[in-house]
Amino acid sequence: MHYEYSDRDLLESPRNYMYPQYAGMEFLRAWQSNRLKRLEEVIPLCSPDAPRVKVVAYLQSQEFAPSVNDFAFHMRILDRVEESDTDDSMWDETEAELKWTADNLNTVFIGKARKTIEGLIRRFEISKKIPRTLIPPNYSLDSSPLLSAGPYALFAGILAYRQAIRPSIAELNCLLKVNDLLISQSISMPSMRQLTTGHYESMALGIAGELSAVVLLFGENLNAVV
């Protein structure tokens, strides 16, 4: 069975996800294959010693079925990961904010970072894109949407971290849609140009975190059943 939710360019033509067909376990197998395939493509583009990659490797070793505590514990390793390998001076405001937050994940539940991330979750759920500049409280797309995959990769990594520390079905819902968008961009597409290793590492974290969060939500042994 083919996982259809990332098979068209979702930056170009977003989905509305209304009234999907039910397809049983076959669907969940197709979704897992979809995610694992992208992970295989992305991991070679990451720095093998990067902290995010180590978290992904740990989750892979657990077949994306860690315990709740281990999931949170391993994500906490990323609380403060300063990376300055990129010159982000030319980035749009939103991307720069997301980069800062992704490097300072211990701030995601407090203050400005929390408000920004929660605002971007609402905006993404409504518009399926995030804006270039941050205009609270609605974070509207008036400033035009971001069309490079990089910021969405950072966003996915942040959402995966939040999911591990404070599970939320509403936020997992957003992460699933963000990952659909990312996977709809093939590695060769223009939106994927100029991505840094940091972007790929966040993308991998977003996928691995999503896989683990869904397994934890299902409860008993989704992997065995699938």
Place this chain on the structure above:
Amino acid sequence: MLLSDVIMIAGDTSRSRCYLQAMCAKKIYPKTVIILPSQQTKPGQINARTAEIESVRCSWGEFDPSVPIEKTAALHALDYVHAPTGDINSVEICDFLSRLTAQVCIYSGFGGILLKKDILACGKQFLHIHGGWLPDYKGSTTNHYSALEAGFCAASSIFLTKDIDAGKILIRKKFPVPDDPQLLDHVYDGLFRTEVLLETLECYVRDGRWPDSGVKNKPTRHYYIMHPVLRHVLILRQRGASKKQGASK
């Protein structure tokens, strides 16, 4: 009983069909049924495939999702009319409604359409049954979320305001998660909402005024359309739980 001050404006969706069949079963009739036309199948509408859903027995009788609202209206000799356009936010609908004397519209539109300020200011109160427990579960597919997070479904009646799901809560009621949540969209969500609609109307008929739950509809997070992966998790988890319960009996 004919409610002289209440009309119904509805797209021909599974939910609207349930509402009207239930009202007729309880002999609570709207003064007029205004049917919003649509040329293509819109969200929430039954298509030929979903029309294979069988009738469901419920507290007020039997819900048959395959019967169009026009047919139900005709069967019970209700006054019904096709709206000039299917767009609830159009000038035509606003003008049409403002010429009617009834003060309250039971609203059951197509999925994903929000009422905008012009129609909300046309002089009518729009009675809406939200498929979720207010104020905690606002937004879309909220019964799917409460089923997954908290093990229950619900419906709440409100009068619509410009803010989503923010009106005064008239009546709210919880329901168990169906054994097969795959039927939530086209069957159970409609049944839950219908139960609360009937209770709300029965209160109005009995007391001569609309009920008030007394619950403050405080601002809370909004939920957005549930991703298919989470829907599948809900359905498979619930089916698994129901099987285990059945086996242990």
